Amino acid sequence: MQTARLPQLSIIVIAAIALALPTAAAAEPPTPTRGIALTVDTIARQSPSADAKAVARVPALTPLTGQRMVLPGIGRRTTESGSWIRVSLGIRPNGSTGWVPAKAGKLVPLDWSIRVDLARRQLVVRHHWRVVKRITVVVGAESTPSPTGRFFVVEHVRLGTSWSPNGWALALSAFSNILRHYDGGEGQVALHARGTLRGALGSASSHGCVRLPDAIAAWLARWVPNGTPVRIF
Numbered sequence: 001m002q003t004a005r006l007p008q009l010s011i012i013v014i015a016a017i018a019l020a021l022p023t024a025a026a027a028e029p030p031t032p033t034r035g036i037a038l039t040v041d042t043i044a045r046q047s048p049s050a051d052a053k054a055v056a057r058v059p060a061l062t063p064l065t066g067q068r069m070v071l072p073g074i075g076r077r078t079t080e081s082g083s084w085i086r087v088s089l090g091i092r093p094n095g096s097t098g099w100v101p102a103k104a105g106k107l108v109p110l111d112w113s114i115r116v117d118l119a120r121r122q123l124v125v126r127h128h129w130r131v132v133k134r135i136t137v138v139v140g141a142e143s144t145p146s147p148t149g150r151f152f153v154v155e156h157v158r159l160g161t162s163w164s165p166n167g168w169a170l171a172l173s174a175f176s177n178i179l180r181h182y183d184g185g186e187g188q189v190a191l192h193a194r195g196t197l198r199g200a201l202g203s204a205s206s207h208g209c210v211r212l213p214d215a216i217a218a219w220l221a222r223w224v225p226n227g228t229p230v231r232i233f
Helices: 011-020 215-222
Strands: 033-037 044-045 054-058 070-079 082-090 098-103 105-108 112-117 122-127 132-135 148-157 170-175 188-193 204-208 210-212 229-232
Touching: 033 082, 054 098, 054 210, 070 098, 070 148, 105 210, 112 215, 170 229, 188 215, 210 215
Parallel strands: 112 229, 188 210
Antiparallel strands: 033 070, 033 105, 044 054, 044 098, 070 082, 082 098, 112 122, 122 132, 148 170, 148 229, 170 188
């Protein structure tokens, strides 16, 4: 969970977006393979039009650490007002999406992906579709289950907590369905180091976050970039 202690397109590019992303009418791919790295703050809208209702204001930098905001692309459309990308958003409710103008950022590859199998208490990391790690983890307890769905890595955070002063967390676009607020935060879910927290690996005992061996959390923070798709099921 996020806590109070966390430190909180040229023609070529447009053509690349058209080739890389499915049309809005097409079925969504199992895992997004392209994202948009925002270079300016923008407004996500309900449809690909500057006149459409706003869904959310999306900053170019992440809220806790000021890293580049990268949103997975799940569709694209070109209208009279220009090229638009449909993206996943890191807001409540979980699974929220919106349309942002392609000129608000640049297209980037999403070569990594993460899957969390709650039944097996297992996290699987893939790079270019090849499995590189399978890790036994701690998942949400029955009373505070980890939310299921398709999410993404928002930012990398040094925990700086009493139970993990030097551990790492990958803050996700996921939010607890049970806890609206937790320990000074808004119930945001993360993949984070266990530190000295109780709960054996392979158990369901967290408040919704996925706890990892400290070394694995640090490895993820080093290699897995913002925007990486995360599926929890």
